Amino acid sequence: MEKFYKYNNYLLKENKRDSSIYLYIYYLRKFLKWYEENTEKTFSRLEKSAVDMYLESVSSKVSKTSINSYINFFKSYNSFLISEGIQENMVVDNSMRRRTSKKKSDKVNDVDEKYIEAILQNICLSDGIKNYTMLNLIANSGLRALEVKELRLEDLDFDNRVINITGAYERKIPMNSNVENSLKLYLKEIYVMEEYLFINERGTKYTEAGIRWIFRKNCSDTDITIATLRNFYKIKLKNQGYSNKEIDKVLGYKTNGKKYSDRALKDMLTPSQFSKIFNVAPITVIKWCNKGIVKAYRTDKGFRKIPNSEVERLKKLRLKHNS
Incomplete structure (x- = not known):
């Protein structure tokens, strides 16, 4: 546990985004589990041969872009081990990267709506209404993971069909029928209402990492992230005729208004x-x-x-x- 904590702090000092930190910690857990199962020894230092073997083992399951994401993680973890004095040299470099074809495209418009809907439906069927509802709030209401975990029952206004978001990104979000139905189905399953709308198995509110973990265990495609779900909602708003300014307001963006250059x-x-x-x-x-x-x-x-x-x-x- 200490190795994850130290690496997490290292990533914070490197000013990595929250999503990158979560993904790299997830990659580290997967790699260490694979390492112990396949070498039958405890991990001590990073070896190029082990990295090559691991990348080969996952290459048939993920895209070339995802493989390059793994390589970025290994480079980062290699640097961390050097900073900790655990090893002296870099054994991972860009020569290990896979070539991918570059296409000029709008990342938002590249979101495959049918694919996202299929992922959500699969989560609903296989992982329960609670996990589905949390991720559905991101995909069909544009909430951030940190906003989902902070939701309380009083934030849901079913009469006016809005979700009241408080805190740093205070705003009112329209509650469409998809979200309204999933929320009502979830509320029927709750025996005792806690302080927060979503409580984990330990009896506490979820963390952002916990919500991301739920998504990742249900979607192995690392090209699809929580941010992709928010873009999915952005596309829906555009198709409904919302202006860019209105979309920014619903999603709670603060820099797109160019208040600061x-x-x-x-x-x-x-x-x-x-x-x-x-x-x-x-x-x-x-x-x-x-x-x-x-x-x-x-x-x-x-x-x-x-x-x-x-x-x-x-x-x-x-x-x-x-x-």
Whole structure:
């Protein structure tokens, strides 16, 4: 467990996106399990021969793009092991990558709607109404995983058919019949209503990683992610005649309105830089951002950026709280 925690912190310091961190930890678990089952020994250091064997074992199940994603993970984990003094040299490099044909395309419009619907239906049939409803809220209401885990019963307004999202991305989201039906079916299965709408097997609310894990175990295609589900909803809104501005409002985007220019975003602080000022871990800053304690914006690539003005504002807030 400690090795996952250390690697997770390493990825945070590298300013990796939340989705990348989750995916790399998922890859690490899969690789270590495969390594122990196929070598009958405990993992100690990364070996090129083992990486080649592992990539060969998964190559028949995933696309070339996914193989390259695995290679990116191995490069990252190799660098981590070097930083920890576990090994000295890089054994993974770009020469191991697979060539893929490059096509100029709109990533949003590349989402195969029928494929996504088939995945969701399969989850509903094989993994239960709760897991289906959580992922359906992302695919058919455009919620973020962090918003799904924070949902409470009072956030659901069935009379006006809207979902009230609070926190950093406060907004009202239309509740279509698909989402309304799945929510009502799920609510019928609940014996005791807890503080949060979705509670895991341990009796606590889900984490973002937990929701992503549910999706990943039901969809082995690593080209399809939680972000793909949000794009699926974006396509539906476009087809219904929503303008780009209206779509941004429904999805809770804050940077697409160009309140800050790309140059201004570039000058802002990363969570890692912000954490050093307050002598806390980067994950703490990310939690502050999710709770709305610290205002953060997203670049086009999805990275969090924090305005410099938030430093003084938070210092004053903490000073006031301590006095």
